[in-house]
Amino acid sequence: MNKEELKEKYGKKRVPHEWRKTDWFTTLIVTFFGSGMSPKAPGTMGSLAAAIVAYPMAVLACRLLEFKSDVFIGGEIFGLFINLFFLAAALIVFFAAIPFVKKAMKDTGTEDPGWIVIDEVCGIFMALAFVPLEFIIAQPWILAVAFGLFRFFDILKPLGIHKFEKFPGAWGVMADDLLGGFYAGILLGFGTAIAVAIGF
Template identity: 85%
Template sequence: MNKQELKEKYGKKRVPHEWRKTDWFTTLVVTFFGSGMSPKAPGTMGSLAAAIVAYPMAVLADHLFNGKERLFVPLHIGETECGLLINLFFLAAALFVFFAAIPFVKKAMKDTGTEDPGWIVIDEVCGIFMALAFFPTNLIVLHPWFLAIAFGLFRFFDILKPLGIHRFEKFPGAWGVMADDLLGGIYAGILLCFAAAGIYKIIFS
């Protein structure tokens, strides 16, 4: 046998990746610029990419709106008065990604004959942005390490899917792919909001 025959018989056959069955633009969207193509932990890579992108987004929002993107919602828990901050910029970003991604996720799954494959990570991007929708933009700019906390909290809810998140997975088609991460982001964001308040209370008390 010559070298080519040996390669054909014993060489590792390359199996085309599923995403190659759909068009390049759909692939670009659902893998979030290729971050979902990671052979290991694509969901983690997609979430990490979203957290990294969130920093320049926060810098831009802080420059453009200078705090005007915040909405404070007062809450009364028993005799305790507290509040929940809503970051309208990241809330809009999360909702935009959610609804804009639905047709692309639907097309990707239809073209490839898959159902919520790991390389679709645009839902993780939506979740990270939603987690940051409960956090002030200027603190992201001043203390980027809060992005690591948001990342960790979101991955916790995304992987374990507690508090009814797993039920959202059962929504039909692309809606199920996106909805569970949106809810996971909400839970992560609320925890992030209260965790940040606790950290600052300890630091400045």
Template identity: 35%
Template sequence: MNAAPAGSSPPQAPGQSGQRPPFWRPESLIATWFGAGLLPKAPGTWGSLAALPFAAAIVWLGGPWALLAAAAAVFLVGIWASAKYAGERADPGEVVVDEVAAQWLVIFPVALDLKLYVLAFVAFRVVDILKPWPANWADRRVKGGLGIMLDDVLAAPYAMALCYAAWLWFGRNTCFPWTY
């Protein structure tokens, strides 16, 4: 008989009761954005920072529309990865793929001006922390991988609007992707 000894609990699948899948697994690499979410303190900030060089590279290689396509792809893959990584846990802090997809959305309107990446980063971190409606609704009501991803993506348009307003205010020195 393979019964567990008295007083011990049976082994649990990764993602249940706080147990993480191994780091080398695809869902771990994607969910933590290659370990950025495992850095100490403020994993969301680390995830957003880790998104910036990838965004710059994607824009350099394919332009702003490639960044928008990449954000959509990361959103879809992130639903799977975060659900698989989190298991029964609700939005573990180390899951930062949601920050990556949303940060890329915020960068999209200012993708050709690296100076505005700082504004896009700060604006996104503020709205991600404040979680305005409907992001706060999604954070409370939508569960699983979609819930993990959706609240940040729903907060992103607020930061995008702030970036666009700054562009208008500071004299339109930046080209926006939709003006090509």
């Protein structure tokens, strides 16, 4: 994405409170409990809110529900973790959010407005789908790394992410962030595997 496209997407003027044109429940979902209503950098705020919420989710799944969700793919020396809990969370958010995003854009007459941040939530969860739950709980700084990597891919949209953004309607809003989260997760997963291998 070049400088002009970045300016057009992130520098455009937004209609104040345009989210009020849709119903309160749809607003609650697509703004992720209001985090997308931030007047500045709503996407960053939505991603940050998702990263913060991810920690108690990991604790709940691992310690309270005793959710065994980590699958290791690879050999004795090196491989990649698949966290089925956050993978499921990302996919559930992706498909469940589609009708809400579609309704929000239709009601407000907008196309991928900044205050819709449920797609960022999906991306953060997908990024964490490559980190073991126990590692997230023991090393919560990994959430900051996931946040940074995801925002990198979400803003710059390299490696074909911008093509997913061009999918029609709500699918385009959600799909590019899912792919961005996937790329961030792959990098995060390899880093985590290396950390585990050296006994970090």
